[in-house]
Amino acid sequence: MGLQALLAGGIGKEFLERAIVEVDFSRPWGGFITFHRDREYTSKLLFLNNELSVQSHKDKDERFMVLSGAVEFYSGNMQFFPDNDFDKPAPDVDLIKTIANLQGRVYDPGEAFAAPRNCVHVTINANPESFSVIAEYARGRAREEDITRHYDRNERYSQPLKEEFQKLRGFEDGMSAKELIQLCRNPKRGGWLSWLGL
Numbered sequence: 592m593g594l595q596a597l598l599a600g601g602i603g604k605e606f607l608e609r610a611i612v613e614v615d616f617s618r619p620w621g622g623f624i625t626f627h628r629d630r631e632y633t634s635k636l637l638f639l640n641n642e643l644s645v646q647s648h649k650d651k652d653e654r655f656m657v658l659s660g661a662v663e664f665y666s667g668n669m670q671f672f673p674d675n676d677f678d679k680p681a682p683d684v685d686l687i688k689t690i691a692n693l694q695g696r697v698y699d700p701g702e703a704f705a706a707p708r709n710c711v712h713v714t715i716n717a718n719p720e721s722f723s724v725i726a727e728y729a730r731g732r733a734r735e736e737d738i739t740r741h742y743d744r745n746e747r748y749s750q751p752l753k754e755e756f757q758k759l760r761g762f763e764d765g766m767s768a769k770e771l772i773q774l775c776r777n778p779k780r781g782g783w784l785s786w787l788g789l
Contacts, residue, residue, distance in 0.1 A: 610626055611624055611625070611626060612625040612626060612627065612628050613625040613628070616638070619641065619745040619747075620639055620640065620641040620642060620643050620716075621637065621638040621639045621640040621641065621716075621722055622637075622638050623635045623636060623637050623638065623727075624636045624638075628733060630732065631730060631731065631732075632728070632729065632730055633651075633727070633728070633729040633733035634726070634727070634728050634729075635726075635727050636658070636724060636725070636726055636727070637655075637714075637724070637725040637726075637727055638722050638723075638724055639660075639662060639714065639715075639716045639722055639723045639724075639725060640716055640721075640722040640723075641715075641716055641744075642713060642714065642715040642716065642744065642767060642768050643713055643714045643715075644713065644738070644740040644741070644742060644743035644744075644745075644747060644748065644768075645665075645690060645693075645711060645712070645713040645740070645741045645742040645743070645768050645771070646711070646712065646713070646738050646739060646740050646741060647669070647706075647709055647710060647711045647712070647739045647741065648706070648708060648709070648731070648737050648738060648739070649708060649709060649737060649739070650708070650731045650732040650734070650737045651708065651729045651730060651731030651732060651733055651737060652705070652706070652707045652708055652729065652730045652731055653705065653706040653707075653727060653728070653729045654703065654704075654705045654727070654728045654729075655703060655704050655705070655706075655714070655725050655726065655727050655728075656701070656702070656703045656725065656726045657698045657699060657700050657701065657702055657703075657723065657724075657725055658700060658724040658725065658726055659700055659718075659723060659724045660700070660716065660717070660718030660721060660722060660723025660724060661697055661698065661699050661700075661716075661717040661718050661723060662697070662698050662714050662715060662716060662717055662718075662723050662725060663695055663696070663697050663698075663714075663715040663716075663717045663769075664695055664696065664698055664704050664712065664713075664714050664715075665693040665694065665695030665712060665713050665715075665768070665769075665772065666693060666694065666695070666704075666706055666710050666711065666712040666713075667689065667692045667693040667694055667710070667711055667712075668689075668692075668709075668710065668711070669684050669689050669709060669711055670684065670685045670688040670689040670692060671683060671684060671685060672684075672685050686741060686752065686755050686756075687755070687756075687759070687775045687778055688775075689711055689741070690711070690741065690742065690771060690772055690775040691772065691775035691776045691778070693711065693712075693713070693772055695772075697717050708731065711741060713742075713768045715767075715768060715769065740752075742756065742768065742771055744765050744766060744767060744768065745765075746764060746765075756771070759774055759775070759778055759779065760779040761774055761779065762774060
């Protein structure tokens with residue numbers, strides 16, 4: 592049911608103003624309307640006209656349902672370097688292998704998917720005519736600081752991560768997450784062996 596239908600059906604503007612916690616359409620991927628947020632739960636509608644960042648969260652689990660349009664959702668577990676010392680407070684993630692192992696599929700209206708804590712994931716609008724609308728329900732602390740952006744085509748991620756991707760021959764700033772996944776699956780590193788095709 593659309594906003595106009597809610598208003599026509601007797602849901603007044605005052606009710607909606609009380610029900611809406613936050614509205615933000617300034618994001619490069621579209622925007623969102625938050626309806627509830629407390630220490631443990633958040634519910635919102637995402638309006639996706641592009642792609643979100645390749646991200647993970649350490650403090651929240653997310654569940655999604657496509658309401659309109661279609662989305663392509665890729666997810667997977669973090670991959671660690673084999674010689675990792677797990678006594679370190681921050682284990683070394685093999686970022687290229689992590690992104691190469693992301694698996695995805697298209698979800699249509701009524702279909703649901705999830706991103707548990709520490710799951711690396713990216714959501715992409717698969718509706719070429721318009722934006723897609725997704726309901727998000729998150730359990731855990733929903734804070735901007737909880738988002739670890741492993742890659743973002745709008746360059747909202749850290750310089751050390753960017754330098755890791757720049758080691759891949761063919762990497763370009765602004766490439767889509769799908770292009771990056773393909774590049775990570777067939778990595779060709781630059782450097783002095785690159786003239787051999789290695």
